[in-house]
Amino acid sequence: MSVEVGGPAAGRAGGVRGRAVLERVAGSQVVWIALVLAAMLAAFAMLRPHSFATGFNLLNLVSDAAILLLLAVGMTFVIITSGIDLSVGGVLVFSGVTAAKAMGAVGAESGTALWLGPVVAVATGLAWGVLNGAVVAYGRIPALIVTLGTLGMSLGGALLLTGGVDLRASGRLNLGLGLDRDLGVPDIVWISAAVTVALAVLLAQCRFGRHTYAIGSNTEAARRAGVRVERQLVRVYGLAGLLAGLAGYLSLAKYGITGVSAHSTDNLQAIAAVVIGGTSLFGGTGSVLGTVIGVFIPAVLQNGFQILGVRPFWQQVVVGAVLIVAVYLDQWRRRAGDR
Amino acid sequence: MSGERGGAETPLLEARGIVKAYGHVEALRGADFAVHAGEVVALIGDNGAGKSTLTKILSGVERPDAGTILLDGAPVAFDRVERAREAGIETVHQDLALCPQLTPAANFFLGREVLRGGPLGRLGFLDHRAMRERARAECERLGVRLRSDTVPVSTLSGGQRQGVAVARAVAWARRVVFMDEPTAALGVVQTGRVLDLVRRVRDSGVAVVLISHNMQDVKAVSDRIEVLRLGARVARFATARVSMEELVAAMTGATSDAVSDSPSDVSDGAAGRGAEGVRGEAADDAGGEGR
Numbered sequence: 133m134s135v136e137v138g139g140p141a142a143g144r145a146g147g148v149r150g151r152a153v154l155e156r157v158a159g160s161q162v163v164w165i166a167l168v169l170a171a172m173l174a175a176f177a178m179l180r181p182h183s184f185a186t187g188f189n190l191l192n193l194v195s196d197a198a199i200l201l202l203l204a205v206g207m208t209f210v211i212i213t214s215g216i217d218l219s220v221g222g223v224l225v226f227s228g229v230t231a232a233k234a235m236g237a238v239g240a241e242s243g244t245a246l247w248l249g250p251v252v253a254v255a256t257g258l259a260w261g262v263l264n265g266a267v268v269a270y271g272r273i274p275a276l277i278v279t280l281g282t283l284g285m286s287l288g289g290a291l292l293l294t295g296g297v298d299l300r301a302s303g304r305l306n307l308g309l310g311l312d313r314d315l316g317v318p319d320i321v322w323i324s325a326a327v328t329v330a331l332a333v334l335l336a337q338c339r340f341g342r343h344t345y346a347i348g349s350n351t352e353a354a355r356r357a358g359v360r361v362e363r364q365l366v367r368v369y370g371l372a373g374l375l376a377g378l379a380g381y382l383s384l385a386k387y388g389i390t391g392v393s394a395h396s397t398d399n400l401q402a403i404a405a406v407v408i409g410g411t412s413l414f415g416g417t418g419s420v421l422g423t424v425i426g427v428f429i430p431a432v433l434q435n436g437f438q439i440l441g442v443r444p445f446w447q448q449v450v451v452g453a454v455l456i457v458a459v460y461l462d463q464w465r466r467r468a469g470d471r
Numbered sequence: 472m473s474g475e476r477g478g479a480e481t482p483l484l485e486a487r488g489i490v491k492a493y494g495h496v497e498a499l500r501g502a503d504f505a506v507h508a509g510e511v512v513a514l515i516g517d518n519g520a521g522k523s524t525l526t527k528i529l530s531g532v533e534r535p536d537a538g539t540i541l542l543d544g545a546p547v548a549f550d551r552v553e554r555a556r557e558a559g560i561e562t563v564h565q566d567l568a569l570c571p572q573l574t575p576a577a578n579f580f581l582g583r584e585v586l587r588g589g590p591l592g593r594l595g596f597l598d599h600r601a602m603r604e605r606a607r608a609e610c611e612r613l614g615v616r617l618r619s620d621t622v623p624v625s626t627l628s629g630g631q632r633q634g635v636a637v638a639r640a641v642a643w644a645r646r647v648v649f650m651d652e653p654t655a656a657l658g659v660v661q662t663g664r665v666l667d668l669v670r671r672v673r674d675s676g677v678a679v680v681l682i683s684h685n686m687q688d689v690k691a692v693s694d695r696i697e698v699l700r701l702g703a704r705v706a707r708f709a710t711a712r713v714s715m716e717e718l719v720a721a722m723t724g725a726t727s728d729a730v731s732d733s734p735s736d737v738s739d740g741a742a743g744r745g746a747e748g749v750r751g752e753a754a755d756d757a758g759g760e761g762r
């Protein structure tokens with residue numbers, strides 16, 4: 133006996149499965165954007181083999197993208213719950229400022245500062261993220277509004293703490309972590325890559341990820357299935373804040389200053405990367421791998437255009453168009469899936 | 472199983488005087504309900520009578536404003552879904568409550584994921600294979616066949632989705648399954664299969680509360696019928712003893728002995744009469760009914 137309705141005869145099941153797999157591969161945005169990225173890399177490499185396709189240039193490109201990648205990975209979790217986090221740039225700056233202040237307080241060049249700095253940055257980011265999550269989950273205020281509010285609060289707070297003058301990182305940090313390399317790759321890239329891989333596994337293989345998807349897919353169904361929706365939301369926004377805090381510390385190390393006014397569009401860049409990477413703004417689907425590709429498409433475009441001598445403003449135009457196409461594809465797939 | 476259901480037997484799950492309002496809408500106004508071990512109770516009533524609301528309250532999804540829930544005669548607070556689950560109660564909600572982007576197996580195990588053994592498990596790593604295999608096995612055991620267990624639920628037909636939701640509830644239920652219009656999206660053949668499943672669940676010792684608008688189905692599968700109208704129970708019947716006309720009359724309030732328009736009057740009269748009939752009837756009847 134079977135409750136299945138309109139199912140195919142058993143004999144056809146094999147063919148159907150094969151087609152389903154094909155459809156899933158073809159319908160997966162990650163595959164398409166990976167091809168787009170590969171095509172872009174190939175095009176720039178052919179056009180400028182001696183300047184674009186060099187280890188030096190590509191390493192630069194990756195190291196510029198490493199910090200944005202952290203923000204975008206946190207944003208991936210948030211958007212999968214069908215939320216949004218506009219505050220990441222502000223939290224990044226605020227965390228960099230508190231870290232710089234704390235390091236200054238214990239002696240910026242001291243050994244203590246080198247472990248206190250990251251701890252303070254990460255804890256500060258986590259606190260902002262937990263605040264976001266708690267207000268979204270328990271206060272039932274739309275994430276767009278909550279995180280717009282905390283964006284203003286954290287940026288304003290950073291300006292208050294610094295008096296509007298950027299704080300400098302200690303030489304030990306800026307010349308140390310900011311420049312250190314292992315196997316020729318900057319440590320900042322290693323850190324970002326390690327965190328990204330760990331979180332990709334968390335999302336795809338762990339209960340944490342499963343509950344994140346479930347909330348974005350159907351919050352009420354998740355709740356009825358016994359998922360602690362509010363607690364999970366606090367954790368997800370907390371994770372995004374923590375990553376912004378870490379990004380703030382790495383940014384302090386890399387650029388040597390807190391960059392109070394340099395991060396006002398970080399949130400949009402991170403969101404664009406996530407969406408280009410195939411994560412749906414409606415929640416329930418997405419992947420860290422897609423986000424990685426989504427971070428690199430704008431980065432490669434910018435780098436390639438620079439090398440080609442195309443005016444850099446074109447990068448913004450093209451990325452904007454890619455973003456719209458990505459959202460269009462997502463909606464198209466949703467409609468197709470609903471049928 | 473039916474022999475144990477004597478007149479004095481405590482219901483497995485009972486609701487007394489449940490009140491629930493959404494803003495100004497009074498979904499339940501002192502509703503009573505009872506289900507005994509091993510029986511199929513049909514919960515019927517017009518649209519908006521409060522059937523789904525009562526189901527949600529008895530499965531811990533919503534909290535009542537007033538009233539008591541009794542499990543084996545003892546008051547319980549179903550303030551979270553987990554509480555009802557711990558009591559062995561599972562529910563097929565009217566809207567199915569599935570996550571469309573997740574696979575059937577992921578939906579099946581949502582909220583009670585199987586983790587891998589060892590240190591990875593403590594880190595929260597999912598045992599995908601165990602869940603897939605168990606979900607498939609449970610579905611097959613219950614006669615629900617899934618074409619593929621790796622595609623998201625959103626790609627399944629309405630009937631298949633209903634199959635997943637029903638199989639999930641039935642597989643986990645130890646004492647009671649609520650099915651809120653489980654055949655709404657189904658054709659005749661598939662409906663027949665769900666009704667078969669209802670009987671088999673009952674025969675396995677799990678009570679079933681079936682909500683349906685189809686009186687033929689209700690008469691075919693239930694042992695007893697409770698009627699909800701305007702947020703309160705207005706009648707109870709032993710299925711074998713009641714006519715279609717009586718059911719319709721109770722649902723619409725046109726009961727012959729409903730001299731007053733007040734639902735509570737109707738409730739007292741009909742419930743008192745129904746209760747007696749039920750106890751006598753169900754015991755005689757349950758074994759003889761065609762399965």
Ligand SMILES: Nc1ncnc2c1ncn2[C@@H]1O[C@H](COP(=O)(O)OP(=O)(O)O)[C@@H](O)[C@H]1O
Pocket residue numbers: 493496497498516517518519520521522523524525
């Ligand atoms: N979440 C809700 N918000 C507002 N009103 C609701 C809600 N759920 C149910 N109701 C109202 O409560 C009444 C009972 O609904 P319901 O329990 O779904 O009835 P039934 O399942 O018997 O058709 C209806 O008037 C309905 O509009």
Ligand SMILES: [Mg+2]
Pocket residue numbers: 522523524565651
């Ligand atoms: Mg209903």
